[in-house]
Amino acid sequence: MSHVRIEGLTKRFAGKPPAVAVDDLSLEIEPGEFIVLLGPSGCGKTTTLRCLAGLETPDEGAISLGDQTVLDVRGKVNLPPNKRRIGMVFQSYALWPHMTVRRNIGYPLRTRRVPREQARTRIEEAAELVDCAALLDRYPAQLSGGQQQRVALARGLAAQPDLVLFDEPLSNLDARLRDQVRAQLHELHARLGFTAVFVTHDQSEALALGDRLAIMKAGRIEQLDTPERVFEEPATEYVAGFIGMSNRLPLRRQGEGWALAGQPGADGSAGQAVAGELPVPRSHSEVAARLRPEDLQLCPAEEKPPAHGLALPAEIVDAQFGGRHMDVVVTIAGSRLHARAPLTGKPWARSLSRGQQVTAWFARDAAIYYDADGVRTAGHAPAAAVGA
Template identity: 45%
Template sequence: MKVGVEALELTYGEHRAVKNLDLTIPDGSSVVLLGQSGCGKTSTMRCIAGLESPSGGRITIGERTVYDGASGTSIPSHKRNVGMVFQSYAVWPHMTVLDNVAFPLKMKGVGRAEARRKAIDVLEVVGLGHLGERGASMLSGGQMQRVALARSMAMEPAVLLLDEPLSNLDARLRDELRVELRRIQLDRGLTSLYVTHDQQEALALADRIAIMQGGRITQLGTPEEIYAAPASASIASFLGVTNVFEVDSLDGNRAVLADQGGQLLVDEAEAGIPGTRFACIRPEHVRVTPATGEGAATATNRMRGTVEVAVFQGASIRCTVRTGTGLAIEAICPPPVTGTLATGSEVSLEVDARAVRLLPEDVTELQQAQEVVAV
């Protein structure tokens, strides 16, 4: 079902955790709230679930208003038909896997045989059909998280809310379950809201990503839009853009940097945007090669520098290079064909002018659309 949030406010004493927030999750769509700890994303989810009492605004699930500050309407959590999956697995260790999934159905008044059938069906969906009779205490962490997901899905909720459910798992298992979660969401057409501070999870699981900062949504878009065009330098930095340099002034299509005293060639379209203060370059857009003459190129920044640190990551090397003007630039590049990219190596850097984004430091007003458009 469609979920609507209008002008949502949540305060704790004098602290405003959520500030005039608007968000729409279309039926069957997956929206991810992405942001640093303390930005208000979990508080927003808990308001939708009915686990927090908002200070104002309106929340609808389908055609039903579950909270309205103006009229005083507030439907209890257990009557909102939402399923929640938390960081902690909350699996009953003394029960079998099947009983864990069937138990909430029985508490809801579903007959024993019907509850068992639904539990078996949903365990097959999450890939645990063969473990139905196993004791829950004998499961791995990833299997327990699947049981928690199955238990929520068995209730056939109108909306599925997931609060960083993969954060307690190891890196490889997180990668596997991201794919599995996305498959389940798409196959079953689940309306879902996912909370995370992990950008890779957000990119993998979302139809739309809502970036939250300071209790507000500061950017809303598809994963491709968010990744390619962050709205501010602070968002870019959070999304892994490690090369963020303050701009002192623009000289045509050259950005004069404030502290380092160097310059960066930028695209003419970027140079024409007023009020920009920071030059942002993704590390994967920096090309590192053995030191050569700087040469001249009309559309390329070319610099020489010294490798300060290089970290081998298998398919890539992440390194920091200090240029002659004192600029520290991070790069993610393939290993060299010959030799090594060792600390102290003299290298050349190349950055296409089109890869340099000029951005304001922060988004000062809500700039996202008022409604998430279905993909």
């Protein structure tokens, strides 16, 4: 039994050309589960939430909450927002300016006619949960952005709804507050166990909060998986790029080995040769290796990287101090890549400067390899066809 069931949800907006904001999207959410919709701006996250809330009229599909059908386009069912037991927390805090914090948090309780005494307790509990108990008699204009957002969070939870929808609620906060409110939200969910759909374009937020992540692309779900699997085994290059594997190296088979594709050698020959074999099926002659900055290692040009590593000559473009590491930009055969070079025990990286020639290398199994269609062929998992 799933708590929230979305089937074939489609929402189009008129225009030239018409936009398909949500495209035949289906998703089942378990009771108490925290689902994160992750994707770039314009991929349909907000529209999906608004359809769940009853704020949009979808073109196709059905949605049920528990045993309640709240949307069924064919059956002409579309319950209004106040008939759905849903709480909402949006990016713009949208607090009522003329109401105190207490009245703002209590608003959804009043619309649900919760008795006064019980409402009072719930308001105080909700305010306590987000550290706003001391602010109950203030007006929104007397609060900082972070405080306003925490009040909005308390308001979304106060009525103890069946489902709470979050639309990028942390993205207007400064970095420190964002981490703090994120941690509070995570703790709250563990304590209260509400079902949540949380929208963000921030991968670290998604990884931290989600029981499962739905990576969205153009109104569809590209991958639906646990944070671990999305992180370790992004199914497509699109997902890999979105989940921090920002480095991309196009590679082509050359003789018994591989060459960096796209960049012909000085003598007009194929690209820079790369020593040895990669864990890629024989059937593939071109792949793109995707790699996280922390998996791209740097060493002095005259030093030899370990045998399991794939070494590439690189030139330093920029190196920024990051405390225990350096954030380094290098070019490798014309591609710009990022390396996160640890400083602990390796102070060498502190002296990197623009124009310097170094060796970049990565362990062959630290990369994930994608075929010409952007589908994962090998890497990070006992992928079926490796070596076949």
